[in-house]
Amino acid sequence: MVEDRLARINPDQVSADQQRVIDRLGAGRGRIPTPFNIWLHSPRLADGMEIIGTHIDAAPALTEAESEVAILFTAVHWNAPYVVANHRKHALKAGLPEDAVLAILGKRRPDGLTGRLGTVADAVRQLLAGEVVGDEAFDRYEAELGRERIAELLVTIGYFTSVSLAMNLHALAPRA
Incomplete structure (x- = not known):
């Protein structure tokens, strides 16, 4: 089986929508978590996942x-x-x-x-x-x-x- 099928996003070839999500990830988390290399292929999806993921990561009601x-x-x-x-x-x-x-x-x-x-x-x-x-x-x-x-x-x-x-x-x- 092929290892690592992840098609990583090339920062030099992103669309405006992808860049907007990347910028929000950088502001909210300081990095691009690995799953976003999958979700960024669908910028609208990545945008929603960023909101949820950053919330879970930064401000949860759970400890x-x-x-x-x-x-x-x-x-x-x-x-x-x-x-x-x-x-x-x-x-x-x-x-x-x-x-x-x-x-x-x-x-x-x-x-x-x-x-x-x-x-x-x-x-x-x-x-x-x-x-x-x-x-x-x-x-x-x-x-x-x-x-x-x-x-x-x-x-x-x-x-x-x-x-x-x-x-x-x-x-x-x-x-x-």
Whole structure:
């Protein structure tokens, strides 16, 4: 199989629409994250993904650790080694214990996660499993997370589903 099917955007050959997104990425994140080399082929799509991705990256209602739990579970669910390797590092840096990260990588709920972090883990696992969220579970998620964090959680799962699938389709191997 071909490794790295990513057709990187040549900065010297971008359209005006692509340049506008690149400029916003630079202003919002200081760099062009790898998936944008895929999405920039469709500047309108890249524009929308930039808004969502920069929001998740810079101003989430979820803590960094809560976001990383959601991202890791999502990447593991989609068997996305590039995203797993990248966000394993982020999760540890965000303060998740090594045993919790290893449990997520092993498709298990970490035993030591309590409070909101545990609720995030439970919600993400239930959603990715395609389970129907019953009233009791929803009431718990709403009470412990609130509607704003639930919305953020859903967008994080959706965004990183797209990232995971994009990295897999384009055969990106984890960075060494």
